[in-house]
Amino acid sequence: PGTPLALVTHLGRPDDRIHELATSEELLVVLQGHHGYVSPSWYAPGSSQAPTWNFTAAHLHGSPRVMDAEENLATLTRLVAHFEQAVDEPLYLDPAWAERPMRGTVGLRIDVSRFEIKVKMSQDKDEQSVQNVIDHLHAPGPYSHPDLARDMERERARTPRL
Template sequence: MYQPKKYKKDNPDFLFKFIQQHPFATFILNGEKLLATHIPVLTKGNATNFVLYSHIAKHNEQSKYLKDDKEALLIFQGPHAYVSSSWYKEKDISTWDYSAVHVNVKLKIQSREELEESLEALVTRFEEPQENPLYYQDIPRKMIDDHLGLITGFWCEVKDIKGIAKLHQGYDKEDIDSITTHLEKQHTILNSALSENIKKEHTCK
């Protein structure tokens, strides 16, 4: 990850919370070529001591390269958007604001029992906010058994973790107000979320 000093985020709490808030990751490993899959990834542990876990389909091209101690990269990305130079009070360079966390990991294949526990935790995490949640234990057992044979679960031991949040650090209040206002006028979820991140970054300074 390219980390200019003013954008670098290395606080463990920031990194851990970022992963939890943006769990849909890009999972990259090297097979005969570089391969990537987009998957939900959850945490187990706390900010100073945690592992990650997920699963992929056995029909996925990546599946045949999954093995213990295999190295992989997980990329978690937050809201991002183009920032026009026309939004500044003086001429400047257009850019792209964004936030992301990269985690280099070593894999460990899960047992069937670990996979089931992981799936139950995954379903619970995303069903709880639903109006009428359907939890793992509510799914017919035969359907679960049929599904388990089609996927491979794995743990991800964290070997290195880096974070970045490029949110117009170093710009004055007038430019920040203009940037956030223009982002919000575009009425997209990503741009509105990015605007909130920029405001938070500058409020805590």
């Protein structure tokens, strides 16, 4: 059901973990989004007095496969093209030049068999407390985290309030 999901990445060839990955039947990849501390002093009066941590995380379970050199080069070429498209004068990967540095990497494809995503963005709080947290995360200070504030705004727009 649906389009298969795969994580495609690469590691430096000297990394000994490659040998373990090549023989693994399944592995777990943990991806972490923006995260940060939330002070209870930011909540509306009468709300919980417990501090917390807001975060997004994904756990991907899958079977790893080490790519051959040709597939690794094709993957690195697509990766560079993706990021270079935003550059004023993009420099795309020349396969003749890339052959030598590419030998220093090992491509890895993980076919994802299942995944779980956890989003904890103060969904259990009242609207005023959520807005206060967002405002504090946008403001300068020791816990300023505008990216986390934007994640909270997106989650608030997506999720009905209490």
